[in-house]
Amino acid sequence: MSAFTVRIATPQDEARVGALLSVCYATLMAPDYDPALMKTVLPMMSAANPALLACGTYYVAENDAGEVVGCGGWTPEHPGRGDIKPGLGHIRHFATHPAWTRRGIARALMARCKAEARAAGIDRLECYSSLNAEVFYTAQGFHELGPIDIAFTPACHLPCVHMACAL
Numbered sequence: 001m002s003a004f005t006v007r008i009a010t011p012q013d014e015a016r017v018g019a020l021l022s023v024c025y026a027t028l029m030a031p032d033y034d035p036a037l038m039k040t041v042l043p044m045m046s047a048a049n050p051a052l053l054a055c056g057t058y059y060v061a062e063n064d065a066g067e068v069v070g071c072g073g074w075t076p077e078h079p080g081r082g083d084i085k086p087g088l089g090h091i092r093h094f095a096t097h098p099a100w101t102r103r104g105i106a107r108a109l110m111a112r113c114k115a116e117a118r119a120a121g122i123d124r125l126e127c128y129s130s131l132n133a134e135v136f137y138t139a140q141g142f143h144e145l146g147p148i149d150i151a152f153t154p155a156c157h158l159p160c161v162h163m164a165c166a167l
């Protein structure tokens with residue numbers, strides 16, 4: 001099994017994280033979503049978020065060749081509204097390269113998130129899981145709060161699952 005290391009992302013990772021999100025979402029989310037919906041949302045979902053890359057709590061996993069094969073992080077800010085509630089953290093933009101799944105990359109990224117969030121005084125993490133990722137978040141100790149549709153445009157909603165995990 002090839003090794004990988006986890007480090008804090010920087011704005012210089014924008015192109016590599018964007019490339020990772022594109023191939024990851026297009027490949028790994030496709031089985032659970034309508035193709036026409038994916039075609040519409042993929043360009044909006046797959047751009048790396050500059051604020052996340054600069055926040056210091058977003059991480060990338062690199063393989064031995066220095067390629068970014070995983071990403072994910074957390075923020076105290078709500079992903080849509082930007083508000084902050086004491087003790088609450090939000091999981092953001094997790095993705096593993098399709099050729100690197102089931103090697104513990106996302107688990108390692110989540111362990112880093114949990115450790116850093118705890119150290120920052122967070123006692124509960126929430127996420128909006130894609131339908132395909134629910135099994136991963138459940139394996140990381142998250143439980144379902146209920147279904148939620150994420151609006152990309154007024155006419156375009158992505159069915160997701162709102163989940164939470166006590167730290």
Ligand SMILES: CC(C)(COP(=O)(O)OP(=O)(O)OC[C@H]1O[C@@H](n2cnc3c(N)ncnc32)[C@H](O)[C@@H]1OP(=O)(O)O)[C@@H](O)C(=O)NCCC(=O)NCCS
Pocket residue numbers: 024025028029070093094095096097100101102103104105106107108127128129130132133135136137139140
């Ligand atoms: C969800 C995702 C990030 C998981 O990445 P990963 O690096 O493959 O996950 P890990 O190898 O760390 O898996 C950890 C555990 O989660 C569970 N798990 C992960 N993927 C799974 C799958 N496809 N089926 C069943 N269980 C799975 C398993 O319990 C696994 O442990 P195991 O391999 O020892 O059995 C990846 O599948 C992905 O990028 N999906 C598409 C993007 C996405 O939906 N992101 C989330 C947006 S909210």
